[in-house]
Amino acid sequence: MKIGNIELPSPFAVAPMAGMTDTAFRRLVKRHGGCGLVVTEMVSSEGIVRGIDRTLEYAEYTEEERPISIQIFGGDPEKMAEAARIVEGMGADIVDVNMGCPVPKIAKHNAGCSLMREPSHAASVIRSMASAVKIPVTVKMRAGWNDAERNAPTLARMVEDAGAAAVAVHGRTAAESYSGSADWDLVAEIAASLSIPVFGSGDCVEPRQIIERLESGVDGVLVGRGVLRNPWILAQAADIAAGRPPREVTAEARGLFLLEYIDLLLNERVREPEGFRHMPGKLDTGRPPVGERHDRWVINKIRALGSWYTKGLDNGSHLRTAINSTDTLGELRRLISSFFSENGSELLRTA
Numbered sequence: 001m002k003i004g005n006i007e008l009p010s011p012f013a014v015a016p017m018a019g020m021t022d023t024a025f026r027r028l029v030k031r032h033g034g035c036g037l038v039v040t041e042m043v044s045s046e047g048i049v050r051g052i053d054r055t056l057e058y059a060e061y062t063e064e065e066r067p068i069s070i071q072i073f074g075g076d077p078e079k080m081a082e083a084a085r086i087v088e089g090m091g092a093d094i095v096d097v098n099m100g101c102p103v104p105k106i107a108k109h110n111a112g113c114s115l116m117r118e119p120s121h122a123a124s125v126i127r128s129m130a131s132a133v134k135i136p137v138t139v140k141m142r143a144g145w146n147d148a149e150r151n152a153p154t155l156a157r158m159v160e161d162a163g164a165a166a167v168a169v170h171g172r173t174a175a176e177s178y179s180g181s182a183d184w185d186l187v188a189e190i191a192a193s194l195s196i197p198v199f200g201s202g203d204c205v206e207p208r209q210i211i212e213r214l215e216s217g218v219d220g221v222l223v224g225r226g227v228l229r230n231p232w233i234l235a236q237a238a239d240i241a242a243g244r245p246p247r248e249v250t251a252e253a254r255g256l257f258l259l260e261y262i263d264l265l266l267n268e269r270v271r272e273p274e275g276f277r278h279m280p281g282k283l284d285t286g287r288p289p290v291g292e293r294h295d296r297w298v299i300n301k302i303r304a305l306g307s308w309y310t311k312g313l314d315n316g317s318h319l320r321t322a323i324n325s326t327d328t329l330g331e332l333r334r335l336i337s338s339f340f341s342e343n344g345s346e347l348l349r350t351a
Contacts, residue, residue: 004094008067012221015223016224023040026038032234037069037220042071073111075110075111077127097125097126114174146173156193168201187216191217197220198218204221208237229312255336255340258309299328310323
């Protein structure tokens with residue numbers, strides 16, 4: 001499938017999740033196959049335009065991740081257009097607009113899902129961006145602000161008319177956050193009404209659910225929490241789509257993923273791997289130094305992922321507790337290697 005002139009190798013994509021889907025995680029998911037698109041964590045348009053280094057770090061990516069979409073948020077049409085130009089200059093394939101974040105600190109600045117409350121203004125943001133860049137402009141939205149304002153079908157048509165090359169719809173309102181169930185009938189209704197690609201999102205935690213959602217009439221499926229629990233879920237969905245049984249993931253492979261993630265994180269924010277793109281100029285502030293502070297940052301990243309990654313595992317709660325009480329990288333590596341070895345989870349449970 002295509003978004004604008006960008007050919008996607010698969011209809012399955014990694015949805016952005018703040019603090020979780022960093023470049024290291026995205027690279028590892030991409031290496032396992034089945035992933036047609038990765039989207040960065042959302043980046044402030046204000047921070048991009050002002051050239052704030054810590055903001056720009058969220059837009060880092062490597063060539064390995066292509067096609068890459070950088071997601072930005074904001075509510076000022078001119079500033080969003082300027083941020084889109086900067087994103088294009090960074091070499092991104094797609095610039096995505098967050099109109100789905102329900103977090104109050106984002107919404108109160110007329111950004112995220114609060115843009116859905118002003119459809120005409122939201123469309124003007126897309127129109128300004130689409131006229132400012134040559135790369136595709138896409139939109140991530142929710143079903144609406146609340147049950148009384150479920151206006152995604154109307155807004156989707158408006159942003160298409162304004163120049164959006166694709167939309168993604170999470171089938172919950174901002175008021176619902178992640179409670180209840182995503183409304184995939186609404187997503188399918190939107191997909192049937194637009195001529196541009198429509199991605200659906202919400203409640204895909206098993207590979208067969210991804211295939212079922214795709215068969216509902218959408219063009220693609222964005223997966224967030226499901227990828228955090230199972231980084232192979234997109235590859236397994238691709239297996240099913242190709243008529244193959246979904247690949248089995250061994251305990252050893254799950255342990256190796258975490259160990260590789262640690263290694264990638266250790267190099268992140270210390271030296272830039274070849275292919276990282278920033279706003280032109282040298283960025284050297286706001287990064288943790290090599291040493292104890294950086295090790296602590298890596299440990300905290302593993303703890304954050306662990307809260308998702310351990311769900312559904314035998315004795316997963318024991319692993320999660322152990323990770324949260326581990327203070328050194330050496331201990332963390334030994335813990336992971338032990339847990340995912342033969343009989344490792346049982347040994348941890350009885351320790």
